[in-house]
Amino acid sequence: MKKMLAMLLTGAMVFSLAACGNSSSGNAPAQSGSSSEGSSSTESKPAEEPAGGPVTLNVTTTYAGEDTNAGNYQDAIAAWQEETGNKINDASASSAETFKARVISDFEMGSEPDVLFYFNGVDSNPFVEAGKVVSIDEIREVYPDYAMNMKDGMMGASPVDGKNYSVPVNGYWEGLFVNKSVCEAAGIEIPTADTTWEEFMEICQKVKDAGYTPIAASFAEIPHYWFEFCIYNYLTPATHNILPESVDDEHGKAWVDGISDMKVLYEKGFLPENTLSATDGETFQLFIDGKAAFLIDGSWKVGGIESSTDDIDNFTVTYVPGKNDRKSTDIIGGLSSGWYITRKAWDDPEKQKACVDFISYMTSDEMVSKFASVSATALKNGVQVDESQLSSLAVAGLDMVEGATGMAGAVQDQVTQEARVPVFNGMPDIVTGKADIATAVADLLALVEAGQ
Template identity: 55%
Template structure:
């Protein structure tokens, strides 16, 4: 396993995934596994006594950064167990979600599914088409025992846990150190507050730079979320207020963004600029701070390459200008309380569980894919639910990824994004309406109240 992990990180294994182990090679030689004895994976679960083919669907496909890692892992598992995998993975989008739901409705669901664990999973959980972790543990006590159960998301249907997570996400604050140095500002730390942040922003503005890279007229999402979070707690943030009388944190959050706008801390064209334009300001050392998600690490790294598609062209000195740290806190929310979570995981379907030939293989496959050794390969600088994540070989990661890992080691809590619940037309008055709010053309309380009314009317 250790040799395999190293090979994955180095990216030296290249092959085709389709029905791994059962497709002829280029030379026409059949490579079907011939193992018929029981085999044991790295997690100690016993694979089936005879080779089986598992139907597996994930989002590790297309341009997903873990697509090749998934191919490598599947190939290794097939080689180890003698089983095969028929893969129908596809890039995650609404079409993919619809396809998965339709497959369950028509009885065409896979044996193992890597999918969302929120409202998107409600229909097949309600239909008893997937098996809970507790039910699996009744027969396989060590199933997902390497995970912190508190970090495994509960189903919205029955409060049970179904999906074993691999990698998650976080939202934090990226920093252009070149701009901070020019303004005489220190890189923020774990005790950073909004008052400290505003003082630093003023210094940065006085030095001739833009403090905050954000397009409030295009993508106000991250500031919207954290501005509200700064008036909530990790315990109550993911709760949509019943009405305006309970929405003081939301109104105060909008007013905080308005204050930052009035102080001149956003780009001059923040109301008309695109997110791509303000991101370019950040990477071009014209702006100091950028709140975004863990996925932005790749974008910053690509911006430091002469060829965005070729990692070997990375300018390490340019990348050294960037780091990532905590979003300034306020009130009961510490800076180290981040928005993030584990929004996807591996499900075992009822179809596979009730198939005597596939049950053990499905358990073994998920255990392998969520092992202590393999999860860090997928999670890298993002979040995971491992109880004891092994040390990583830092030589396999770039400087920004390593700094992201260091940042995550100091996180005190991960809280889901309430905007992921507050979706649709109800967001228009505060998302699309952000320019009107910050310029005083729309009262913040009225904007929030209208959004809440629309939200509750849809429930």
């Protein structure tokens, strides 16, 4: 009897394991027999007429979790599926390191999605170098109208070969957020497009003398916004994105001088007293609570400020005052993510047209305007936003971008996380004089040179 029971239990276990193993097969994406995984073929052919049935696309994006466009994305794919009869297998996830690792790993294993919305900076280098995504030029050979509503120069060319591989949706800008009540209490004018860096230093001194913290920034955790603008002050929109070859060349000197200015900010006491031990969240709270006057951050912070205050009209955003050849109206901004079509899907006659159709749908003027709202876009016609629906802070952001005389991408996007360590993580030692600025920059460049 017991033997029988043991056999039954064993059988049940084996059966359940087998069932578990097969459970995903029902949802497995349709794989085409003609898929040429890892193909480096550059000769493009138009998609053959689909067999007639609906196509299933595997799609991965960062529109998930806390992303403000997660809802818009779900609505959009539901509408596209209904319109076309095609199906989307969505594997979107929040933009975290684990997501990046999963995408890179999928490409390595040959199980990449058909379409993905992903970063276009150094994060995309592994699969661009491997030829696993299709360039815009190649797609246009077959579909000449593809992404023609976008400015080619703003699409976010790959650092690998300078070609466009992705179609961007919404980008970012960085600006100087201002707490108006602190400025009023300190008796100072809010910086404008004409304010110079030297005048800004005088403004900060007045804010400090009035008993407030001039600048809300954590140099321990997030020094990169001030890093960008401080070195930008010694460069121009045309030269900001060129990495120094050595610490002694023109760009290397600009980096050293810019970081020296960050040290001056610290030494003059313009930063929170605990800037070397506070988190970014803590210093942001100083700004919201009316204890700090200025904050450099990105367009994504508009929503953060809106949700953190009951008086959004107390906040505005303006240009970060400039120095030397950089005008104050030269801003940092760009489009750091976009829609890619993978080589695997492109070479699949059943999927090629559906991929192009899907991305065209997701990057139409109407859809991009909906996703972008106040952030930067590459649309030739600009965004169509109803300003009456926006907060005064969001409108100030739009005005700032509209009045910009130049825009450069964040140069940190060209430097890998590992290479950033000597300068970004070493910032507390740099501003306190424990580490030499030129040595830190040289160490960063050495890591860049080593390909890390």
